[in-house]
Amino acid sequence: MRRHHDMGGLPAGPVERTEHDHAPWEKKVDAILRLLVAKKVMTLDELRRGIEELGPGAYDELSYFERWIRSITNILLEKGVLGVHELGRAIEAAKARRAAAEACPKTVPTA
Amino acid sequence: MSHDHHEHDHDHDHEHDHGHGHPPGERHPFQPDLEDGPYTWHMALADAVEALLLEKGIFRPEEMRRTLEDIDSKTPANGARLVARAWVDPAFKARLLADVNAAAAELGIDAGPIPIRAVECRPGEHHVIVCTLCSCYPRLLLGAAPDWYKARAYRSRVVREPRAVLAELGLELSEEVAVVVHDSTAELRFMVLPERPAGTEGWDEARLAALVTRDCLIGVARPEVPRA
Numbered sequence: 644m645r646r647h648h649d650m651g652g653l654p655a656g657p658v659e660r661t662e663h664d665h666a667p668w669e670k671k672v673d674a675i676l677r678l679l680v681a682k683k684v685m686t687l688d689e690l691r692r693g694i695e696e697l698g699p700g701a702y703d704e705l706s707y708f709e710r711w712i713r714s715i716t717n718i719l720l721e722k723g724v725l726g727v728h729e730l731g732r733a734i735e736a737a738k739a740r741r742a743a744a745e746a747c748p749k750t751v752p753t754a
Numbered sequence: 755m756s757h758d759h760h761e762h763d764h765d766h767d768h769e770h771d772h773g774h775g776h777p778p779g780e781r782h783p784f785q786p787d788l789e790d791g792p793y794t795w796h797m798a799l800a801d802a803v804e805a806l807l808l809e810k811g812i813f814r815p816e817e818m819r820r821t822l823e824d825i826d827s828k829t830p831a832n833g834a835r836l837v838a839r840a841w842v843d844p845a846f847k848a849r850l851l852a853d854v855n856a857a858a859a860e861l862g863i864d865a866g867p868i869p870i871r872a873v874e875c876r877p878g879e880h881h882v883i884v885c886t887l888c889s890c891y892p893r894l895l896l897g898a899a900p901d902w903y904k905a906r907a908y909r910s911r912v913v914r915e916p917r918a919v920l921a922e923l924g925l926e927l928s929e930e931v932a933v934v935v936h937d938s939t940a941e942l943r944f945m946v947l948p949e950r951p952a953g954t955e956g957w958d959e960a961r962l963a964a965l966v967t968r969d970c971l972i973g974v975a976r977p978e979v980p981r982a
Contacts, residue, residue: 651886651937655910658922662900668797673898674821675804678813687940691888707889707904709796716803725806733802740801741793 647699669708676715685718693718828897830968832863833945836872837971838963841950854945858895866894873936874947875973880927882920882973883936883944884912890938892945896971903972913937923974946973953979 665673679685693714694701701710719725807813836858840847850857854870870892873881885891886909891899902908902923912919916933920926927933936944948970954962969975 648887650906650910651884652914653910655907658902658905658907658911658919660900660923661902661905665898668800670822670825671804671818672800673825674818675800675807677821677825678817679807682812684812691940694888702906705796707901708800712796712800712803716799719803724810724812725803729806730802733806734795734798737798737801737805738793741798745793 646695647702648695665708672708672712672715676711679715679719684724685715685722689718690714825897828894830896830966830971831963832858832865833892833896833968833971834963834966835861835863835959836945837947837966838959840872840947841954841962842959847947850947854892854895863895865892868892868894868941868943870895870943870945871936872945872947873934873973875949875976877949878930879932879934880920880973881934881936881946882912882916883938883946884909885938886910886913887937887939890940890943892943895945896968900968920974923969925975945971948973948977951977951979 676690680687690711691714694710696717697705697710697713701713705713716725716730720727720730804818808815808818836850836854839861840850846857846860849860850872851874854872855865855867858865858870873883875881883891884903889899889904891903893899908919913935916935917927920933938944948966950962951965954965965977965979967975967977970977
């Protein structure tokens with residue numbers, strides 16, 4: 644049976660010339676993947692398998708590097724490299740760091 | 755600009771006030787990237803995964819920095835240099851068609867470990883590349899693929915109706931020109947070696963390379979000599 648990512652030859656809409664410069668967070672996801680492959684923690688085939696397992700909705704609902712970081716995370720959880728609880732704490736810590744950094748410029752004292 | 759006040763050794767405790775506290779015993783956190791737009795859940799996920807992998811020693815901060823620099827150093831200009839050299843040097847062209855990665859190394863370009871094959875456009879025969887299953891692209895040579903290369907419409911249709919897709923992207927080919935589509939895989943990537951345009955006789959390599967855009971290397975455009 645043809646799976647959802649196997650789209651070669653299927654009808655689809657017009658090709659739109661969309662492009663964007665990659666945001667820093669997208670490059671970070673790319674760099675994480677390259678390092679994990681270089682360190683033999685995971686393979687490109689595992690990345691692709693993880694993306695395919697996100698299901699048919701992932702292609703329409705998630706951006707390219709959103710699919711990547713989700714796949715990377717799932718593969719790392721599956722391998723036991725990361726644990727669910729520490730990941731949850733790390734996400735909260737990342738949000739807190741961001742909130743603190745965004746608050747910084749606003750604390751400049753006014754005369 | 756003077757950075758004197760930043761040049762002291764940061765081994766001391768962070769007693770001075772940043773306006774935001776860190777839990778005791780933690781290193782100073784990395785400055786998050788302040789970007790336009792909201793901080794999405796996926797951005798937080800990327801930061802969290804990075805922080806945990808650093809904490810576990812899977813990779814080091816300097817490896818992350820070097821990898822990011824490496825990503826930024828890969829651009830279509832690398833492919834353009836290979837094409838321009840192939841246009842002026844038939845022996846190099848033969849070596850490029852035999853082994854892109856080795857030919858790139860001759861010019862001091864690291865094309866990465868995944869084999870890349872050059873497909874040559876000739877009179878009456880045009881080549882174009884795609885990855886129908888995902889997004890394989892010679893990114894270790896040319897940098898990131900454009901969004902449309904990775905999108906459903908291009909991947910689905912270019913193998914079925916390449917002429918129509920090329921026309922939508924602005925390349926009209928006559929019916930006499932055969933179109934060959936190459937579907938990339940994780941183990942083998944392609945790049946297009948376009949035809950040298952007429953009117954470039956005697957040009958040096960740098961001038962020729964400037965004609966070769968990323969889209970020429972994908973095969974959705976052909977090098978054009980700007981009209982004077």
